[in-house]
Amino acid sequence: MFRNQYDTDVTTWSPAGRLFQVEYAMEAVKQGSAAIGLRSKTHVVLASVNKANSELSSHQKKIFKVDDHIGVAIAGLTADGRVLSRYMRSECINYSYSYESKLPVGRLVVQLADKAQVCTQRSWKRPYGVGLLVGGLDESGAHLYYNCPSGNYFEYQAFAMGSRSQAAKTYMERKFETFTESSRENLIKDALFALRETLQGEKLTSSICTVAVVGVDESFHILDKETVQALINEFEIAGEEAPANEAAPQDQGGDAQAGAADQGPTDQGVAPMDI
Amino acid sequence: MIVDSSSPAPAKKSLLLSSEADLQRTQTPYVTGTSVIAIKYKDGILIAADMGGSYGSTLRYKNVERIRPVGKHSLIGASGEISDFQEILRYLDELILNDSMWDDGNSLGPKEVHNYLTRVMYNRRNKFNPLWNSLILGGVKNGQKYLGTVNMIGVHYEDNHVATGFGNHLARPILREEWNENLTFEEGVKLLEKCMRVLLYRDRSAVNKLQIAKITDEGFTISQPYSLKTQWKFKAFENPTVGAEGSW
Secondary structure, three states, rough: OOOOOOOOOOOOOOOOOOOOOHHHHHHHHHHHHEEEEEEOOOOEEEEHHHOOOOOOOOOOOOOOEEEHHHEEEEEEHHHHHHHHOOOHHHHHHHHHHHHHHOHHHHHHHHHHHHHHHHOOOOOOOOOEEEEEEEEEEOOOEEEEEEOOOOOOOOEEOOOEEEOOOOHHHHHHHHHHHHOOOHHHHHHHHHHHHOOOHHOOOOOOOOOOOOEEEEEEEEEEEEEEEEHHHHHHHHOOOOOOOOOOOOOOOOOOOOOOOOOOOOOOOOOOOOOHOOO | OOOOOOOOOOOOOOOOOHHHHHOOOOOOOOEOOOOOOEEOOOOOOOOOOOOOOOEOOOEOOOOOOOOEEEEOOOEEEEEEEHHHHHHHHHHHHHHHHHHHHOOOOOOOOHHHHHHHHHHHHHHHHHOOOOOOOEEEEEEOOOOEEEEEEEOOOOOEOOOOEOOHHHHHHHHHHHHHHHHOOOOOOOHHHHHHHHHHHHHHHHOOOOOOOOEEEEEOEEEEOOOOOOOOOOOOOOOOOOOOOOOOOOOO
């Protein structure tokens, strides 16, 4: 972004009323590889793109099981994400120990947000450089939350973060009204489609993505590679040569929209925390 | 710093050995409540307890409310040391307060409260400083009925009918025979009154002034205090000294 004299530490306001360190932390989230989440009334699906640095290395873990009823996908500084996942696991298990029941997702998310806020108001700390998509189920239904480094959190029907996430958002914005009543299979299918959008023409295979599901009678778990590949094949989402056109999937009619071009963020210049 | 050499250094007692430390630990109960009994019935939970607070063998206090609401979904009944019960009510008040301060539509149900109490009771027992109570926790949340008990050593379990103190010996056998899961409110009250009557006859610390509380998905009610009818005109009680003149 812009180098200026008010961005050295997080406890310095700019004259325009911004905390640049927090905004830079949110940039780090945008640089991470894409992760998306969507929810129906009964299920939440999280999916992420896992690119390995080289053919020789394994890819980074971006989706973590927090408890039987909660999972989280991260984008940004994965080390920060790992630490926060450990915190979330700890909170869940402590709650279970005291109350013999599942920590409501909304409460976990507030605790996470308050933890992130602390780092925006201490001169000896820095904000966490990771965005968290928290998906889970509790008594009040299925929930999907996005926690950002600023300490804000929002609930979503569907969300995407990381690089080229705008493409996935565009796809989901068209379809989100169908998600609430969607079946588990269709929800996963939509997740894979949305993930494909972020790849900009590259072939979607199960080796470069991770998909996880949690549902009413289904503990949070990551789907194994064979299952994911079978789903990709079944929905014929594998690949396209030209990024400009969208191949017409079976049940979508007349989508003539040119595909995955990243739209410039329309809210550039506005402090992201205000969104 | 000038040290006054004329005054002797005070004799220091080791805190670990002194009686001050022991006064903080294992207690004996002073003012105690006797049995509490509770059953699940068709619409929810029924709990009965008398209003007595005994001071040793003296039936000293006769207006002690031993059944109280906890949050929106639960009732707690306690026997044992009344002051410890009052302390527990303060812990529960703080627990429920913090729960509602989240202001998020979630609330602690009877299972959660029961488990929290179990942790409290067990932790105190491990420090050799128990809360001298046997507690019954019953409630309904989202149509699910819950009834559990926990005592001063941390023993806890759930069941369709539970009792504390003498109720374990006198009431539970009756409940085992006569409880079924489709009891109406009237049938449930009758069953509990039958158990309370036995306790009244046979438990020396029972008083004839009781309350029966009910909790359902709609809410709770705790009855006004009332008494049971008792029957003492048994032949065996008449002229008790007829075979042993001079005795009483």
